[in-house]
Amino acid sequence: MFGFNKQKNEETEIPEWNAELHESKERWFTFLEKLEAKMEELATAAIPELKQLLQEDEDLYKRTFHRVLAGINGQLNNIREKARDTYEQKIDSLYYDLNAQVSVLSPHHDLLSDFRTACSDRYHKDFEGKFDYWSSQIEKTQERDLEIEYQKILNEFENIKDKFSCKQCGGNITIDKIFLIETYIPCPYCKSQNTFAPSTQARMLQNIARGLAEQRTVHLYEAFETENNKERELYHQRHELSLSKIHEKDSKVLNDIKTKMDQLETDRQNAIENAPKLYQAYLRAMYDEWNKITPDLKEHNEKMYQNQLQYK
Amino acid sequence: MEEKKVTSFLDKLKEKAQKQTNYGGETEITDAQMNLRDCPNCGAGRAKQDGVTHCAYCGFEFIQVKLTDGFYIKKEDNSI
C-alpha cells in the first residue's frame, strides 16, 4: 500500500516464486509428454488388435469387439482424467495461490499469466488435440466396408429365392424381394399362407442400410463439410488482413488490402449461403440411396427425412 | 518395461472380453425358413383369401388380435 520502496524492489528483482513457476511448468510439460507417449503406445498397440478382433468376432453384434473397444476407451479416458486432475491440483492451484498474493498491477504479474497461458495451451491445445486424434483413430476401427456385407446379403438372396416350396402342396414359391422381417407368403398354387422367416444375415440389412447409404454418399457430405468450414477460415483470413492494416500507411497498399478483404467477405457470405444447400443435397442423396437399399422402409424414412430437414 | 505394461494390459483385456458371456446369450444364426401352421383343431391349412386370424373351417383362433395395416401385414389379412 504505502510501500514505495517495496515496489521499487519488485520492479528490479525477479521474485522468488518465479523459480517455482518455472519448475512446475517444466514438470507439467514433461508429465504431459509422458502421458501422450502412453496414449500413443496404447493406441498403436490396440488399433491392429481391434481390427483383427472385429474380423474374428463371430457374434452378430460384435460384442467381444465392443467390450475391448470400451476397455481401450476407458484407459484413454483414464489418462485424460489424470491430466485434468493434475492440472487442477498442480497448475491451477499454484496459479490461484500466487494470484491472490501478486497484484495485477505488479510488473511481475505477467510472469504469472504467462505461466498459466503456457501451461494451459500445452494442455488444452496440444494434449487435448492428441487425445482427440487418438480417440478418433480408435473409433475408426469400427468402420467396416458395408458393401462387402451388402453383397453377401444379395448373394444369399439370389441363392435362396427359388429354393422354397409350399409346405402344403409342394408348389414352388418364389421369394420376390429381401424381406426385412417375418411375413406370410401365400402359395401361388394352393393359396396356403406360409410363414417366411428371413435368415439372420438378411435381417441385418435393416441395420446396415443407413451406414451403407452414408458410405455411398460420403463425398457429398465431405463437400458440405468443406463448405461449412470455409466460413471460419475466410473469417480468420480477413481478420489477419485487418490486423496488417493497423501499421500500414501507404494508401495503395491499404486499398489493396481492402479489396482483398471485401472479396473474402463476399466469399464468406457465399459459403454461409451454400453450406445448407450442400447439406440438403447430401441428405436427399443419402435418403435416396437408403431407399434403394431398403425400399420397404421408404415410407418411414421419408418421414424421418422431413423431420430432419425441419429440425436441422 | 513400459511397453510390457501396455501389452499385458491388452492381453488381459482381450482375454477377459472373450471369456465373458454375452447378455441374453449367444445370438443364434439361422438360415431363411418357410413354415406352415395348420389348424391344431381340424388340421386345415390357412388359405390367403380366408385371412390368417381364424380357421376358415372350424373357426379356431390362430391370432387373438385384430390386424391393422402394418409393415407387411394388411387389415385384409383378418379372417371374416
Added chain:
Amino acid sequence: MFKKLFGSLTGNDTQENQIEAQAQASNDHYENDYVNEYQETEYDPETLHGTHYDVEDFDNEVETRAEAWIQDERDSGQNLQDSDIKSIYTNYRRQVYQEWNNCDSDQMIRFENANSLKYSGVQTSGFVKVDDNNPFLEPVHGISLRDYTAMCLKISAGVDYNEVCRAMGIESVIWEELNTIWPQRMGEDTSFTVTTLFGQYYAENVTLPQLENVKAEISEDGQANLEKIRTDRYFYEELAGARQAAYEYGIDGAQWILDNYGINLADFQSVAMQWMTEQNQNWNSEEIMEFSNYQQEKQKEYAAKFAAEQGGNVADDVEF
C-alpha cells in the same frame, strides 16, 4: 432389435447431460432467488401454474415481453434465428413465472417439466398424458404401446419372445411387425411422446393379465436386491456407478449386474426410469447434485477395483 431402444432408456448420456445442464442452470439462478419464507402460492396440480392468475394472462405477459425484446433486437439490425426466438420466450417465461409465483428455481424447473410439451413441443418423462386422438398412439395390430412395453419388459428380462407371443395369442410374425412399427413411430414423433410414454410404462413395470404367468427367472437374492434398488436410491446409484465403471474396463455392465446382483437388464432399466421420472416430478437440484456426486464417487471406487483386477491402469506409473 428392440435393443436400439435402450439407448434412450438408459438415458445415460443424454438424460444425465440434460439433468446436469439443468442443475447447472438452476444453480446459476440461485443468486436471483427470492426470499420464499412466507410464500404460500397454491399451484394447479397439472399445470403447476399459480392458481391466483389465469394461464392465458401468463402466456400473454410472456408474449408481450418477448415480442418487445425481439422487436428491439430486430430494430438494432440483429438477424434472429428460430432458436433465438425460442430461447427469448423461455427466458421470459422463467422470469414471469418466478415473479408471479415468487418461487425458487426448483419450482420453476418443475413447472417447465410439467409444461414442456406445451411450450417446447417435447415431452418430459413423468408428465405425459395419453391423448386418444394421437395417431402415433394408435394400437398396432390391436397392441397398444402399453401392451408392447409389457412385452418388451418380459423379453428384456430374458423370457423367450416365442413364449411371450403364445401368452399374448399372437404369432411371431406379428411380434416382428410390432417391434418394427413401434420403434419407427418413436423415431417419427418429434414430440417424443411415444418414446417418453414407453419409458414411463417401463418405469411403472407395466404388465398384462395374459403375461402374469410368464416370468423371467430371478433368484431370491436378485429379488431382494431389486427391491433394494427400487427403494434405496443410494444403492441404485451405487450399482449405476459400478455398471458404468464396468463398461470402462471392458466388462459388459448388464451382465455384471446380473452375475453379481441377480438383477436383469429390464428390471434395472425400469428402476432407472422410475428414479428419473420421480426426479422430474419432484425437481430438487440439491438432491440431484447429491445423487450425481454419490454415483460418481461410487463409479471411482469400482473403477479402482476393476483396475486392480487387471493389474492397474496403463498410465499409473506416470507421475507429475
